[in-house]
Amino acid sequence: MVEFMKRALELASEALAAQEVPVGCVFTINENIVAESRNSVNITHNPTRHAEMNCIDTVLDYCKENNIDYANYFRNIDVYVTVEPCIMCAAALNILKVNQVIYGCPNDRFGGYTVLDVRKFYEPHYMLSGNLCADEAMALLKQFYKGVNPNAPESKAKKKPL
Amino acid sequence: MSSELEPPEKKPKITGNNDLCIETIDKCIENITSSEKNLQPIINDEFHMPIQLVKVYVGHIRSAKDISRTILILNERIPLKELSHLKRVRCQCIILCPTTFLHNMSSIQEYIEIHALELKDVFDYFKEINVPLLPPKIVSQYNETKKIWPCNFHPNTYFEKLVSDHFFSSYEVKLHRQFMGVVFEIAKWYVMHRGTSSVVGGIFENVNVTVVVNPINNRIVTISYDYRHNHPMQHSAMLAIDNVAKTQNGGVWSTDYDNNLLPGLEQELIDYLKEKFSHFGIGMKKSKTDVQEEKSVNDLHGEGCGAKTDLHGEDCGHKTVVHGETKEKDGPYLCTGYYIYMLREPCVMCAMGLVHARAKRIFYCFNNSDTGALNSVVKLQTVASLNHHFEVFSGFL
Ligand SMILES: [Zn+2]
Ligand SMILES: [Zn+2]
Numbered sequence: 001m002v003e004f005m006k007r008a009l010e011l012a013s014e015a016l017a018a019q020e021v022p023v024g025c026v027f028t029i030n031e032n033i034v035a036e037s038r039n040s041v042n043i044t045h046n047p048t049r050h051a052e053m054n055c056i057d058t059v060l061d062y063c064k065e066n067n068i069d070y071a072n073y074f075r076n077i078d079v080y081v082t083v084e085p086c087i088m089c090a091a092a093l094n095i096l097k098v099n100q101v102i103y104g105c106p107n108d109r110f111g112g113y114t115v116l117d118v119r120k121f122y123e124p125h126y127m128l129s130g131n132l133c134a135d136e137a138m139a140l141l142k143q144f145y146k147g148v149n150p151n152a153p154e155s156k157a158k159k160k161p162l
Numbered sequence: 163m164s165s166e167l168e169p170p171e172k173k174p175k176i177t178g179n180n181d182l183c184i185e186t187i188d189k190c191i192e193n194i195t196s197s198e199k200n201l202q203p204i205i206n207d208e209f210h211m212p213i214q215l216v217k218v219y220v221g222h223i224r225s226a227k228d229i230s231r232t233i234l235i236l237n238e239r240i241p242l243k244e245l246s247h248l249k250r251v252r253c254q255c256i257i258l259c260p261t262t263f264l265h266n267m268s269s270i271q272e273y274i275e276i277h278a279l280e281l282k283d284v285f286d287y288f289k290e291i292n293v294p295l296l297p298p299k300i301v302s303q304y305n306e307t308k309k310i311w312p313c314n315f316h317p318n319t320y321f322e323k324l325v326s327d328h329f330f331s332s333y334e335v336k337l338h339r340q341f342m343g344v345v346f347e348i349a350k351w352y353v354m355h356r357g358t359s360s361v362v363g364g365i366f367e368n369v370n371v372t373v374v375v376n377p378i379n380n381r382i383v384t385i386s387y388d389y390r391h392n393h394p395m396q397h398s399a400m401l402a403i404d405n406v407a408k409t410q411n412g413g414v415w416s417t418d419y420d421n422n423l424l425p426g427l428e429q430e431l432i433d434y435l436k437e438k439f440s441h442f443g444i445g446m447k448k449s450k451t452d453v454q455e456e457k458s459v460n461d462l463h464g465e466g467c468g469a470k471t472d473l474h475g476e477d478c479g480h481k482t483v484v485h486g487e488t489k490e491k492d493g494p495y496l497c498t499g500y501y502i503y504m505l506r507e508p509c510v511m512c513a514m515g516l517v518h519a520r521a522k523r524i525f526y527c528f529n530n531s532d533t534g535a536l537n538s539v540v541k542l543q544t545v546a547s548l549n550h551h552f553e554v555f556s557g558f559l
Contacts, residue, residue: 045412046404047496047518056395057414070394087542088514091533092395095511108547110514115547121510121539 004028004080005104005133011038011051012082012140018043019147022140025051025081027059027098034077035059052081052089056096074098082137084130086110087118094122103130104137180353187350194527194558195343200335201525202557203324204537206544209299213306215292216245219258219270221285226254228284239278247297249312257311261290300325329555337380338525340442341503342558344382345371345527347438349505351431352387372402373503376494377522381443383409383500385427385435399504399512403519406497497521507534507556513542516552523553 004026011024015038027035037054041047059077063070074096079085082104085093090112093101112118119125223229233250240259242248250257258270267273270288274281293311298304300322304315323329330338348371374383386401396415407413436444497519504526508516513535516524524536524543535542536554543554 040414043412044407044414045410045496046407046414047520048400048403048515049414053395060393060395086514086518088511088518091509091511091514095394095509109549110518116540116542116545118510121533 001080001102001132004033004078005082005102007033007036008051008080008082008104009133009136009140011036012137015039015051016140016144022144023051023081023083025055025079027055028078028080029073029076034062048088050086050089052079052085052093055079056092071097078102079126080132082133083107083141084111084113087112087116090118091121094118094125097124098126100127100129102132103128104132105134105141106130183353184350187346187353190527190559191343191346191350194346195339197339197558198332198335199557200328200330201338201555203329204541204543204554204556205324206541208296209303209321209325213303213310214295215310216295217261217290218245218293219261219273219288220255220291221258221270221274221288223254223256223284224286225284229254229256232256232281232284235278235281245293245295247313247315248293249314252312256285257293258288338501338503338555339558340439341373341375341382341501342525342527344385344435344439344442345373345503345505347435348373348385348387348431351434355430369505370398370508371505372398374402374406374497375501375503376499377501378499379443382435382439382445385431395511397509397512399502399508400515402502403497403515406494406500406519410494410496495520501525506530507536507538509533510535510539510542517542517548517550520550521552523555525555525558527556527558529556 008024008026011026012022013024015024016022018038018040020039020042022039024038025036026033035055035058037058038051040049040054059073060070062068063073075098077096077098079093079098079101080103081089081101084103084105084107085101086107087110090101106114108114113128113130119128223232229251233256236250236256236258240263242250242257242259245257245260248257258274264270264273267276271282274285294307294313298307298313298315299318301315301317302325304313304317307313307315349369352369352371370388372386374385375381376383384402384405386398386405388398389396389401393415401415404413404415432444497516499522501523502516502521502525504524506528507526507530508524509530510533513524526536529538531538533539537556541554542548543551
């Protein structure tokens with residue numbers, strides 16, 4: 001488990017280096033990585049391109065290319081993500097009925113558990129656990145928010161609290 | 163995902179009948195665009211909830227001349243931060259503290275002696291009463307609240323507007339209804355050309371449509387149609403957000419129909435819309451004539467639509483209010499300032515996507531009782547800890 005989170009943290013560092021909010025994510029099936037990605041909101045100008053959404057698209061592409069029923073495929077997926085999935089990603093992962101979600105640090109601003117427990121809207125919903133390598137995940141976030149989101153207009157970037 | 167495709171009301175299913183579908187859509191368009199009924203803001207339940215009460219101790223002062231001194235001492239020793247909307251005194255009764263403050267103490271007399279010893283003989287008796295827990299937000303709540311206990315109130319014109327039946331001017335109502343008409347025309351086009359829809363009791367199933375409008379010039383920035391049957395994340399709002407990204411030289415989802423004007427849309431549909439809605443600008447690209455048109459439109463309706471950006475003033479707590487000035491300098495940023503028109507209430511994923519995109523206002527026609535996140539299962543716009551809050555309106559039919 002820890003090894004997957006370590007990999008997700010590497011991806012988060014990659015995001016930081018690319019001036020993106022440092023969140024990384026790894027999808028596994030039976031302890032094998034099937035998708036990995038990181039936040040890419042600024043480069044795509046699409047605020048929904050969170051690490052989880054990128055991984056989802058990777059899996060969907062893979063399923064399409066290989067004629068695999070994605071609905072079944074997702075049910076076996078475990079999600080390792082450095083920061084608690086936001087409300088949007090939490091909803092997406094529940095729509096896809098992934099098996100479980102393991103996160104690093106909580107997400108006080110957008111968290112799909114901390115701010116609003118999205119699981120209550122979906123039945124069945126994934127298993128959720130947190131606090132795996134939370135300090136490392138949080139340290140990356142802190143580093144990012146010390147700087148400024150380069151793509152946000154001046155006035156908005158300044159408002160970003162941690 | 164299938165749960166999200168359920169219609170809000172479960173009625174007998176009529177499927178595969180495109181004629182009926184189109185008839186229903188036409189009827190909707192007729193009703194939506196001909197009605198002059200104002201739209202309904204979808205707001206925090208706090209505005210409509212009955213007054214909530216909390217139990218407090220009050221003490222009756224023996225001698226009226228002690229009132230002001232007693233209040234001063236109490237405010238210092240037993241401050242009531244959570245109840246600061248209430249005046250501390252009514253006649254000769256003074257609020258001492260919520261009953262929960264006592265913890266293990268045996269009586270309010272003991273509590274007073276511990277916290278404000280000099281007041282131990284000021285009261286001739288104590289009683290428990292219920293007082294309003296929350297500060298009144300609107301005049302009608304204030305009137306109810308002050309019947310129970312005197313309270314402070316600062317009227318907020320934006321809040322009053324929210325609960326009134328006239329949030330929008332009649333010009334604005336007409337405009338919003340026209341854009342919702344565009345939403346239905348797109349649904350209709352897809353039914354006619356793709357035959358993918360079914361209609362249940364007048365409520366659309368398997369269909370969502372999003373139209374993104376820049377209210378500064380009333381141009382349609384982008385349009386999207388649900389593609390979730392092929393890609394479970396490509397709900398129309400998520401597609402719309404990506405399409406907007408494409409207008410800003412970003413975007414990730416490739417589509418079969420990329421073009422500069424309206425990414426992801428078939429030319430045939432664009433032509434259909436342009437013919438039908440020649441009075442709206444469609445697509446981001448501006449020709450010189452568009453700019454001129456825009457100018458004359460603004461001159462014409464200076465009041466109606468021009469006033470839109472500052473409707474809510476400072477007091478609404480929205481941080482993205484001021485646009486006109488800064489916009490040119492910054493260029494468009496995500497969906498900041500944009501209005502989003504949707505056939506159905508967006509699901510939790512899409513609604514949060516629109517929060518991330520910082521959309522300014524969401525308008526939708528049908529509730530989505532299973533996963534709708536603007537009214538049905540939750541009102542995301544009222545979740546205080548989020549860093550962006552859009553306004554939500556419905557009530558088209
Ligand atoms: Zn997310
Ligand atoms: Zn959705």
